[in-house]
Amino acid sequence: MSTDTTERMRIVTRSAGAGELFQLFRDGRPRTRTELATTTGHARSTITSRLEALLSSGLIAPVGEASSTGGRPSTSFAFNPSSRVVLAVDLGATHARLGLTDLAGRVLAGSEHAINISDGPDAVLSWVAEIGRDLLDEAGRDLADLMCIGAGLPGPVEHSTGHPINPPIMPGWDGVDVPGILTGHLGVPAFVDNDVNLMALGEHRHAWPEKTDLLFVKVATGIGAGLILDGQLRRGAQGAAGDIGHISPDNELTTPCRCGNIGCLEAVAGGGALAAELREQGVDATTSSDVVALARSGNLPARHAVRSAGRLIGTVLASCVSMVNPSLIVVGGVLAESGDHLIAGIREVVYQRSLPLATQHLRIVTSRTGAAAGILGASMLAVDEMLSVEAVDALAG
Amino acid sequence: MSTDTTERMRIVTRSAGAGELFQLFRDGRPRTRTELATTTGHARSTITSRLEALLSSGLIAPVGEASSTGGRPSTSFAFNPSSRVVLAVDLGATHARLGLTDLAGRVLAGSEHAINISDGPDAVLSWVAEIGRDLLDEAGRDLADLMCIGAGLPGPVEHSTGHPINPPIMPGWDGVDVPGILTGHLGVPAFVDNDVNLMALGEHRHAWPEKTDLLFVKVATGIGAGLILDGQLRRGAQGAAGDIGHISPDNELTTPCRCGNIGCLEAVAGGGALAAELREQGVDATTSSDVVALARSGNLPARHAVRSAGRLIGTVLASCVSMVNPSLIVVGGVLAESGDHLIAGIREVVYQRSLPLATQHLRIVTSRTGAAAGILGASMLAVDEMLSVEAVDALAG
Numbered sequence: 061m062s063t064d065t066t067e068r069m070r071i072v073t074r075s076a077g078a079g080e081l082f083q084l085f086r087d088g089r090p091r092t093r094t095e096l097a098t099t100t101g102h103a104r105s106t107i108t109s110r111l112e113a114l115l116s117s118g119l120i121a122p123v124g125e126a127s128s129t130g131g132r133p134s135t136s137f138a139f140n141p142s143s144r145v146v147l148a149v150d151l152g153a154t155h156a157r158l159g160l161t162d163l164a165g166r167v168l169a170g171s172e173h174a175i176n177i178s179d180g181p182d183a184v185l186s187w188v189a190e191i192g193r194d195l196l197d198e199a200g201r202d203l204a205d206l207m208c209i210g211a212g213l214p215g216p217v218e219h220s221t222g223h224p225i226n227p228p229i230m231p232g233w234d235g236v237d238v239p240g241i242l243t244g245h246l247g248v249p250a251f252v253d254n255d256v257n258l259m260a261l262g263e264h265r266h267a268w269p270e271k272t273d274l275l276f277v278k279v280a281t282g283i284g285a286g287l288i289l290d291g292q293l294r295r296g297a298q299g300a301a302g303d304i305g306h307i308s309p310d311n312e313l314t315t316p317c318r319c320g321n322i323g324c325l326e327a328v329a330g331g332g333a334l335a336a337e338l339r340e341q342g343v344d345a346t347t348s349s350d351v352v353a354l355a356r357s358g359n360l361p362a363r364h365a366v367r368s369a370g371r372l373i374g375t376v377l378a379s380c381v382s383m384v385n386p387s388l389i390v391v392g393g394v395l396a397e398s399g400d401h402l403i404a405g406i407r408e409v410v411y412q413r414s415l416p417l418a419t420q421h422l423r424i425v426t427s428r429t430g431a432a433a434g435i436l437g438a439s440m441l442a443v444d445e446m447l448s449v450e451a452v453d454a455l456a457g
Numbered sequence: 458m459s460t461d462t463t464e465r466m467r468i469v470t471r472s473a474g475a476g477e478l479f480q481l482f483r484d485g486r487p488r489t490r491t492e493l494a495t496t497t498g499h500a501r502s503t504i505t506s507r508l509e510a511l512l513s514s515g516l517i518a519p520v521g522e523a524s525s526t527g528g529r530p531s532t533s534f535a536f537n538p539s540s541r542v543v544l545a546v547d548l549g550a551t552h553a554r555l556g557l558t559d560l561a562g563r564v565l566a567g568s569e570h571a572i573n574i575s576d577g578p579d580a581v582l583s584w585v586a587e588i589g590r591d592l593l594d595e596a597g598r599d600l601a602d603l604m605c606i607g608a609g610l611p612g613p614v615e616h617s618t619g620h621p622i623n624p625p626i627m628p629g630w631d632g633v634d635v636p637g638i639l640t641g642h643l644g645v646p647a648f649v650d651n652d653v654n655l656m657a658l659g660e661h662r663h664a665w666p667e668k669t670d671l672l673f674v675k676v677a678t679g680i681g682a683g684l685i686l687d688g689q690l691r692r693g694a695q696g697a698a699g700d701i702g703h704i705s706p707d708n709e710l711t712t713p714c715r716c717g718n719i720g721c722l723e724a725v726a727g728g729g730a731l732a733a734e735l736r737e738q739g740v741d742a743t744t745s746s747d748v749v750a751l752a753r754s755g756n757l758p759a760r761h762a763v764r765s766a767g768r769l770i771g772t773v774l775a776s777c778v779s780m781v782n783p784s785l786i787v788v789g790g791v792l793a794e795s796g797d798h799l800i801a802g803i804r805e806v807v808y809q810r811s812l813p814l815a816t817q818h819l820r821i822v823t824s825r826t827g828a829a830a831g832i833l834g835a836s837m838l839a840v841d842e843m844l845s846v847e848a849v850d851a852l853a854g
Contacts, residue, residue: 077498101474216814225814226813226814272694273693273694285780287780287781289686289691289693289698290689290691292687294686294687294691294781295782296670296686296781296782296815297669297670297782297783297784297818297819298782298784298814298815298817298818299782300779300782300812300814300815301686301780301781301782302780303779303780303782303812303814303815304776304779304780306779306811306812307775307776307779307780308810310708311707311708311709311772312708312709319812321810375708376776378704379701379704379773379776379777379780380776380780382697382700382701382703382704383682383684383698383699383700383701383704383776383777383780383781384684384691384693384698384780384781385692385693385694385695385696385697385698385699385700386693386694387694387695413705414703415697415700415703415716416623417613417622417623417695417697417700418693418695418697420695421694421695422694
């Protein structure tokens with residue numbers, strides 16, 4: 061073996077250990093060198109050199125002295141989530157939320173904007189970078205503090221590349237290297253996923269971390285779901301898992317859908333469908349938000365429409381419950397804000413239609429993280445990638 | 458720290474390392490001490506003591522000399538899958554298959570029997586133990602060689618305990634400690650799961666190990682599915698994931714199902730439903746096997762019934778495809794043997810109804826492992842549990 065190879069091997073081995081050691085700290089608990097040596101079974105000298113690499117990366121910081129049974133007090137070390145920041149981006153068709161978070165997902169600054177996703181990737185993503193710089197200023201942080209970017213898009217995204225694939229409501233975005241463009245603007249790695257996947261991730265980690273099997277359903281103009289099984293987001297083979305908006309709840313339905321098929325859930329129970337239904341009854345409604353406002357204000361046709369939509373969504377979710385057996389269904393998206401009418405319709409059908417074994421411990425609830433779900437999830441996605449064993453090895457190497 | 462604690466810690470640490478080291482060998486490739494030290498970054502002395510523990514357990518054996526660039530030749534070590542055997546059990550309502558396999562899932566002996574699951578757990582499980590002993594004899598192995606038992610049951614099984622929960626066709630089995638009873642008979646750990654989950658596992662590992670997202674559908678008297686996502690079997694919160702037999706493919710259907718609901722997939726497309734439909738047309742058919750034999754022999758009503766069943770199953774699978782985005786659907790169970798009629802009906806509806814992104818790389822095929830899927834999966838389940846990091850630590854400790 062040449063000296064070069066041996067030297068490379070030594071470096072790889074040292075930094076490989078740093079990433080592994082770092083994972084122990086992600087629960088936030090401080091640990092001493094002795095504890096780390098005991099937990100890992102590694103020699104103290106190994107622990108010391110790996111800790112040094114992590115300290116120099118800033119990810120780990122000393123946190124005062126641990127109590128000791130006498131003698132010299134031992135220093136404890138802990139994850140330092142404020143060492144770096146993350147730009148979290150949640151892009152919708154006509155609306156965007158951006159946030160700057162620390163590495164634990166705490167939002168340090170944030171803003172909301174009306175946008176038009178069909179302006180295309182060049183315009184939208186350079187605007188995102190601009191707002192990102194503003195948020196850094198607002199939070200009093202430098203561009204050098206930015207570790208990574210996480211972004212959600214309102215369409216299917218190929219997980220391995222972060223590229224949108226045939227997104228129906230994003231003209232000009234098909235196959236575009238969104239992570240590459242964002243990295244070009246801000247000089248840090250970027251990670252991109254479908255918006256509903258990120259909402260599921262944000263809601264799961266922030267509100268229900270103890271649940272291992274959870275289905276997050278977004279009901280807005282579009283309808284989609286994010287699937288957590290065995291504690292992790294499951295995206296399926298092409299990243300299209302959870303795409304329930306184009307399942308038909310009833311073979312008799314013939315309403316045309318923007319996807320080209322007929323009778324899709326989204327075409328009969330999405331916000332646009334409900335607004336159209338209300339207009340036919342002479343009620344003034346254009347957007348999902350109009351429908352929500354009407355239902356909340358006591359408009360009976362609106363309440364009836366939302367409840368019926370809940371039943372149609374419930375029919376599809378009953379199949380999903382049989383298929384994946386979640387212990388929790390979380391309903392989010394703007395239509396979830398229309399009081400209890402949506403969720404009442406969903407519960408009615410799911411509990412009637414699914415097998416007792418699958419529903420006896422099943423809860424169906426409204427989202428706790430609400431409109432913030434998307435940016436919380438975007439931050440988590442990026443942080444998980446950047447703080448993986450291999451990525452920390454590289455940072456500490 | 459007391460000497461006792463220190464000593465216990467040393468032992469835990471040593472054996473912990475053995476389990477971890479062993480995982481490297483599961484791919485079957487032999488490795489030298491030097492390779493192991495390089496791969497793990499551990500000192501040669503650590504590798505040597507962990508290897509000794511694995512050699513004494515019999516799981517690892519020396520496999521001759523590795524080629525060397527001169528000097529003393531180095532010994533290689535490899536996983537020794539024939540060191541121990543596994544009893545694999547696939548119980549159906551009226552039929553059982555048992556097999557003795559090595560730790561790599563090679564079947565060393567096997568047998569098939571007519572049984573009656575409603576004889577209850579005491580009778581059935583003591584009979585299983587008896588056949589298990591016969592198979593050991595047949596393969597020329599001792600009871601001491603038996604490492605563990607894996608068993609599939611034709612009903613829902615709680616994954617954490619291995620107990621059947623409200624199994625509809627297994628009177629007397631509800632909540633019974635099946636693993637405990639099997640262990641009582643044969644003195645080794647036993648692992649129990651739903652039969653379709655085990656068929657999915659067997660088919661995946663033996664025939665499609667490179668596919669990460671796969672749906673296995675069993676079509677027989679009952680209909681059920683097993684779900685592989687990100688390379689692992691996903692069971693959901695109560696172990697009921699994949700229970701698609703009680704999803705209704707059409708809201709208009711009113712056929713009563715044995716589950717108490719109406720219009721379930723199993724009640725309209727299961728083997729019993731098809732036999733009943735044929736009898737109404739004056740065709741002599743009682744069981745799923747009768748339907749298969751008729752379809753294979755060219756009986757047109759039977760072929761028509763199987764194709765229609767395929768369409769109904771396809772309607773439900775189209776929703777599953779949207780929900781979990783598999784890249785492969787494998788159709789197994791006895792009705793899959795009725796020529797191409799079943800799968801043709803399934804393909805017809807799935808490709809018509811699902812989104813292009815989810816179907817562009819989707820294949821729908823007939824099971825390759827056929828009737829052996831269940832025992833192959835039962836063996837894998839048990840071996841995976843017994844050869845996990847923690848379990849090997851215990852064996853080698």
